[in-house]
Amino acid sequence: MATTFQKCKNDKKNPCARIRCGHPWTVRYREPGGRSGRQREKTFPTKRQAEAHGNKMEADKLTGVYLDPDRGKITVATWWAEWLEAQVLKPNTLRDYKGFANNYLIPTIGRKTLAGVTPNDVQRVVAALSDAGLMASTIGTRVIPMKAMFKAAVENDRIAKDPCRGLKLPRVASKAVDPDDIPTLEEVVQIAGRMPDEYRLIVWLIAGSGLRPSESFGVSEDCHRGDVLRVYRQTTEKGDGKGNRKALVPLKHRAEGDYREIPLADWLGEEIDRHREQHGTYALAGATGLLFATGTGALLTHEGFYYYWRKVMKALGFFYKPHDLRHFFASTMLAAGVSLLEVSRWLGHHSIRITADTYGHLVPDSWQRGRKAMQDAMRTRFRVIRGETLSASEAVARTA
Template identity: 50%
Template sequence: MATVWQKCRDGYPKRTDPPCEGPKCGHPWTVRYREPGGRTAKQREKSFPRKKEADAYASKVENDKNEGVYLDPKRGAITLRAWAEQWLGQIIVGESTRRNYEGFIEKWLVPNIGRKTLSGLTASDVQSLVNKMHRSGLAASTISDRLNPLRAMMRAAIREKRIADSPCEGVTLPRRGTSAVGEDEIPTLEQVHAIARNISGQYALSIWLMAGAGLRISEALGFSVDCDRGDFLRSRRQVSSKANQGDCRTRLVPLKHRTEDEYRDVPLPPFLSAEIEAHIDQWGVTDVEGFQVLFAPRERGKGTMPTATTYGYHWRKALEAAGLTVLVDGKVKPLFTPHSLRHFFASTALGGGVPLLEVSRWLGHRSIKVTADTYGHLTPDAPERFRTVMQDALRPALKAVAS
């Protein structure tokens, strides 16, 4: 059992000074207890300014031992910085996810709360971190995503009995705005054609891969001969300049939200098959990491593959030439981004009556909710189609009942 006493009075285990005789001497109260394991278990002490607090802690320690939830204080004494490093070494995630986690830890977690211990980290500490990210201009959805590794770290600490509860619980996040795409963010068919006409010839196919198959720009630039499967397109790689050694060399990495052996199939319309063939006839292919890629440096075998960043130069020049720019704070900026072509793909498919679930799979979203929140409003004729379907389905039944 835990014992509560004052060293200044009881002299345990040895007193060298005269004992205090007053009823309230002001010296601390000590709780001495054993960790779980019986008489051979390690003894620990903790001091409190008042006897009431010491008695409460003594009761808690004994209750925790009886219920099997006792936590060794030393296990929670590791700093968050050290725990983050240890946690990163244990988890199994894709390379792009790992880089995102490392970026959050290096830029936000370590500079702000990295010196805190696991047991000393509080909800107010996490709230301060959230507030700082919000003040920096990060979107609410981005802040929530950035906290995912911290939440996972705390869950791992609980599993290892380093802490009892997660300090991430109860933290207030900024309110998310709507993720729905505005109609002015979606280029028209004429505008898509204008961009394709004005972009550098070697990248014209990228416009159709994004607008006609919904590929992300990094996925389009990672397109290779084996992606063309006849009636469908199989996307399983994207380009990245941040992978592995961090030497800024462009590499092929797994798709977003996917592992190395996962892929995404998208129906391949005939016009896009023809565009792929025409591109290969004119520009050829280049062997990169064993894959015959369609987008490569102008000088074959030299330099690195293009990335979303280097592609941006050609994108801006194309929109300027097509007159698709806008003046913002005195600067000319493109009216659309490459991602706008994915919006075109989704809105065109949904407007043509393609089920939301199929569009979600072809876009490679993590869940259909993401697709619904982003594009669900782009099917204004859905109510009318529903009324027609239900009328046609129930009219025979109503006639049968009447007869």
């Protein structure tokens, strides 16, 4: 059991004779393990505080939730480095995590101990992100590693409570795509017509199969499989962690070797064949059969393609982004009655909820179907309320 006492009373050279001397109180207890458990002491201003701490330590031992106080004395900066080293992350994700830590996490709370971090402290990290002018959606993404790090601290018995529980983030605006950001069929045709011939197929791939721009840059001839387009990589200009600034990496939300397949319209398959016949293929970044490259023969990324995209937008007076061609694909599929589940799978979204939040309002006739359903459900009830006479069939239906 924990023992509470005043050390001043046990001072052999000069023991304190006053009963209420005002000196601090010490609580002494053992860690789990009986007599072999490590003996610990902690000092408090009052006897009540010392006894309360001793009782808590004994209760924690009985319930199996006792934590070694020294394990929480590690600094946030040290624990972050230890936690990050244990993670298996893609090069781009690792780069983003390190950027967040170096610019926001470490400068704000890096010198505090894990045990000393409070909910207000982690809230200050969010405030630092907000003060830097980051969008609400970006802030929500940036704090993901911080929340994971503190959760791991709890799971590794470093701290008892997660300070990120109840963390308040800026309100994120609706993810629903603005119909004004969706180019029409005529506009897609105009954009493709203005694009240099060696990059025209990129416009058709994004608009015709819903690829992300970076995914279209990594398409190779083996992706064309009859009436199916299989994609399994994308290009990046953030590097692959091996010293290469531009690289081919796995698809977003996918592991190495994963892929997704999209139904391929006949006209798009013909465009792929035409492009390959006229422009050939490239062997770059350890891959062969790539359909696109820069004018200097390097791997094509956003950096190289956007130069031509901006010129086309200026010439046509448009303000679209390449990603808006994906919106054209999704809206076209939904207008044709394709289910949200299928569209979500073809777009490569992490979950159908993302698809629903972005495109759910574009499902055709949904508003009219909603009106009709409510009208059918309540028609006879309101006629009764108004005192109108029901037909025999309506009366039977109402009774049923």
